[in-house]
Amino acid sequence: MKPGDEFELTVTPDRFITVRYAGASGDFNPIHIDEEFARQVGLPGRILHGLWTMAQVARAHTEALGGPDKLERLSVQFRGMGVMESEIVVHGIVREVGEDRAIVDSEARQNGKRIIRNGEAEIRL
Amino acid sequence: MAVNTAAIGKTYPPSLYAVGREKVKEYAAAVGEHSPLYHDHLAARAAGFDDVVAPPMFAVVFTARAIMPALFDPEVGIDFARMVHGSQEFRWGPLVVAGDEITTVATIDDISTRGEMGVYVFATESRNQRDEVVCSGVWSNLVRPG
Numbered sequence: 001m002k003p004g005d006e007f008e009l010t011v012t013p014d015r016f017i018t019v020r021y022a023g024a025s026g027d028f029n030p031i032h033i034d035e036e037f038a039r040q041v042g043l044p045g046r047i048l049h050g051l052w053t054m055a056q057v058a059r060a061h062t063e064a065l066g067g068p069d070k071l072e073r074l075s076v077q078f079r080g081m082g083v084m085e086s087e088i089v090v091h092g093i094v095r096e097v098g099e100d101r102a103i104v105d106s107e108a109r110q111n112g113k114r115i116i117r118n119g120e121a122e123i124r125l
Numbered sequence: 126m127a128v129n130t131a132a133i134g135k136t137y138p139p140s141l142y143a144v145g146r147e148k149v150k151e152y153a154a155a156v157g158e159h160s161p162l163y164h165d166h167l168a169a170r171a172a173g174f175d176d177v178v179a180p181p182m183f184a185v186v187f188t189a190r191a192i193m194p195a196l197f198d199p200e201v202g203i204d205f206a207r208m209v210h211g212s213q214e215f216r217w218g219p220l221v222v223a224g225d226e227i228t229t230v231a232t233i234d235d236i237s238t239r240g241e242m243g244v245y246v247f248a249t250e251s252r253n254q255r256d257e258v259v260c261s262g263v264w265s266n267l268v269r270p271g
Contacts, residue, residue: 011157024148024155025185041206050210055156055182062181068162068220071181075214075263118212 001102001125005094007064011056012087013048021052048082050116057106057119060090065104065123072101073122082108082115092119100125128236128243132201135233137194142187146223149179152186169222176223184215184260188249191229192264195247201233203245204268211244211267218258226254234263243268 018032027049030037038046054076062068082088092106106119146166153163161168162178169177196203221227228251235246249262 017155020155024152026189027185051182051185051213052156054213055158055180055185058180058182059156059158067160068178068181071217073214073216074181075212077212078210 001065001094001097001123003094003096007060007092009056009060009063009090010087011090013052013082013084015084017052017084018046018048021049025049025051027051043081044083046084048084048115050078050082053078053082053088053108053116056088057090057092057108057116060092060106061104061121061123064092065102070124071121072124074119075121076106076116076119078115079117080113080115082110086110088115090116092121097125128238129200129202130236132198132233133236135195135198135200137191137198137231139228139230140187140191142190142227142229144179144183144187144221144223144225144227146177148186149177149183149223152183153180156180156182166223174220174222179221179223181215181217181220181260183221184217184251184262187221187227188229188231188251188260188262191231191249191251192247195231195233196266201236201245203243203266207269208245209267209269211265212263213265214263216261218260219253221253221259225259227251227259239267241270243270 095103102123104121108116158180234248245266247264251260
């Protein structure tokens with residue numbers, strides 16, 4: 001691994017991903033699973049769970065960089081909202097490589113917008 | 126918006142979560158994690174683990190219920206309908222596997238304002254049955270003014 005190394009993960013969430021993720025995670029906030037409720041509170045419709053999208057960012061790191069034990073820390077900022085049935089691209093780039101840790105920057109884009117930004121990970125080497 | 130900072134430093138009772146094999150598989154499938162490490166206990170054992178491995182972000186599952194009492198604490202006073210998740214950080218220790226028992230403690234790290242928004246920061250620390258810290262989290266939530 002060296003500074004400037006890049007990786008990418010693409011994923012298109014299907015129509016019912018938020019229902020499965022609600023069950024799997026225990027987060028049943030209706031803005032993710034109830035179309036009518038989501039519109040009532042001013043959203044375009046049901047939106048993705050931010051932590052589902054963060055899980056895609058985490059997966060991009062563990063798949064590209066050697067497995068789950070390599071990921072020591074991940075921080076992200078959520079912006080805007082993710083939606084179903086539209087491709088998400090996670091992009092990561094190695095910023096620096098130390099003796100036993102590397103720092104990786106990342107973001108997730110959908111429809112030209114950054115829905116996760118300022119992703120920063122520490123990777124165990 | 127006005128916020129009540131009196132709850133800063135408040136800690137909530139520990140929450141115990143028993144990690145089940147099928148729950149790990151269900152979570153892994155929902156986030157697109159297809160490695161046999163997360164789905165096949167024999168493959169996980171062959172790789173040196175006691176049972177299926179929980180993907181790092183499974184931390185959400187065992188910490189979320191520890192945070193609920195803080196989110197709904199009247200002393201904290203979050204208007205849940207106006208809350209959005211601002212940022213999130215996790216730091217991981219040893220991997221969690223099915224069969225682990227995880228104890229999580231949640232604390233109110235900070236309550237402040239940023240422009241019109243209320244900012245509520247929660248910290249969680251999760252330990253396994255060997256008292257190893259498997260995950261610490263910083264959850265930052267923003268609340269729009271009413």
